[in-house]
Amino acid sequence: MTAKGITLKVNGEEYTKEVGPNLTLLDFLRDILGVKSPKKGCDSGECGACTVILNGKPVTSCMVLAIECDGVVIDTIESLSKNGRLHPLQTAFIEENAIQCGFCTPAMILSAKALLDRNPSPTIPEIKEAIAGNLCRCTGYISIIKAIAKAAKTLREGDAK
Amino acid sequence: MKYFDYYSVKSVSDATDLKKKLKNSRYYAGGTDILVQIKRRIRVPAAVIDIKNIPGIVGIKETEKYIEIGAATTMNEISESDIVKRNIDVLAQCAREVGSYQIRNLATIGGNICNAAPSADISPALLVLNADIIIKTQNTTHTVNINEFFKGPGKTILTDESIVYKIKILKLPSGSMGQYIKESRVSAVDLAIVGVAVLAVPSQKVRSKYDVRVSLGSVAPTPIRVPEAEEILKESISASSIEKAASAAETAAKPISDIRASAEYRNDQVKILTKRALKTIFYGEVSK
Numbered sequence: 001m002t003a004k005g006i007t008l009k010v011n012g013e014e015y016t017k018e019v020g021p022n023l024t025l026l027d028f029l030r031d032i033l034g035v036k037s038p039k040k041g042c043d044s045g046e047c048g049a050c051t052v053i054l055n056g057k058p059v060t061s062c063m064v065l066a067i068e069c070d071g072v073v074i075d076t077i078e079s080l081s082k083n084g085r086l087h088p089l090q091t092a093f094i095e096e097n098a099i100q101c102g103f104c105t106p107a108m109i110l111s112a113k114a115l116l117d118r119n120p121s122p123t124i125p126e127i128k129e130a131i132a133g134n135l136c137r138c139t140g141y142i143s144i145i146k147a148i149a150k151a152a153k154t155l156r157e158g159d160a161k
Numbered sequence: 162m163k164y165f166d167y168y169s170v171k172s173v174s175d176a177t178d179l180k181k182k183l184k185n186s187r188y189y190a191g192g193t194d195i196l197v198q199i200k201r202r203i204r205v206p207a208a209v210i211d212i213k214n215i216p217g218i219v220g221i222k223e224t225e226k227y228i229e230i231g232a233a234t235t236m237n238e239i240s241e242s243d244i245v246k247r248n249i250d251v252l253a254q255c256a257r258e259v260g261s262y263q264i265r266n267l268a269t270i271g272g273n274i275c276n277a278a279p280s281a282d283i284s285p286a287l288l289v290l291n292a293d294i295i296i297k298t299q300n301t302t303h304t305v306n307i308n309e310f311f312k313g314p315g316k317t318i319l320t321d322e323s324i325v326y327k328i329k330i331l332k333l334p335s336g337s338m339g340q341y342i343k344e345s346r347v348s349a350v351d352l353a354i355v356g357v358a359v360l361a362v363p364s365q366k367v368r369s370k371y372d373v374r375v376s377l378g379s380v381a382p383t384p385i386r387v388p389e390a391e392e393i394l395k396e397s398i399s400a401s402s403i404e405k406a407a408s409a410a411e412t413a414a415k416p417i418s419d420i421r422a423s424a425e426y427r428n429d430q431v432k433i434l435t436k437r438a439l440k441t442i443f444y445g446e447v448s449k
Binding site for chain 2: 002004020021022023024043044045046048051054057058059060062063064065067068111114128129130132133134
């Protein structure tokens, strides 16, 4: 097969495109759809900067082929804020100074969101395990872990998402 | 990325037909090893054959005696499965050590063993569980025990168009305890420098005795069992027998020095981690 039409949902919008086999989901999102938030850090699945939520699960999009994504649902950080209102994770990251250069941030927040979706009361070791696949070269991770714990508390206390 | 063709198949016969027809093609599931090899130009196939849609190749099934895991089941599906955690927890422990959470949503058990890295995290559990690998070709289905499956670094007994379909594991009697310890430089997204899995199955005949199995990863051309250690522990479980068994494991290990660690360090760690794993299952959590 040299090319195939795929139809998928990205951040709530449906797209139909023709893709070749040797195109990663990451390159598809960035170069074909113009969704720039997932980043190409290592292109090998090791740094996590390309993390997207695929059918509800966080994956490194550089390790997924676009051609196998017919019918999937993708969410990136753009889908987190609703009507201009930031998600508690985004707010917590700002408040706790968990963003410096910002390169790891979209993916980091998605990994955190995926964690809180499956485990609303994570322990610190559980937070660490969930973000172990997301490298940050700036912060030293402490502020990130604090931000995630803070957002978890906010969400548990029932503030609007 | 270099060009390759992509095919998605919906049956074993379509998969094996295509594999036979297309020279230099590879079966494709999670892609976490294959895509890295393509991108780094280590191994570029002419085509990949996506097998994830073959019926029965994804999923975990519990029968009266066995647990059957489809070859394209992901590491997270395994590590988060109640069936696995309840019956063969050491497998869940190994699955949890692979890569990162994101990688574990893609990487598959079949891919891990077919890639056949000596450091493969899932292998030590499969070895101590004496797992059977169900392999299909165009016309046959046969079973190979995992202890016969690996031939060398990156090499298995698989030939031509044969496809790993399922992994079948005998359920353990209650009271069984298993532990996998992975030594790596960083806490995630790293190959094992040394991997140790131990599994203690209570003897059905003598109350205080155990059938203990010990396997090591990353310290030989393939993952290995250590029968010498297992014999020692079959006789008795004590601080002294554990010490002897750990020494036997160190002797059995034949590690190389590479970018991750020296052979000397690996030898030391085999003994330390085997001891720690055995103490953990027999005496409870061991502080490092």
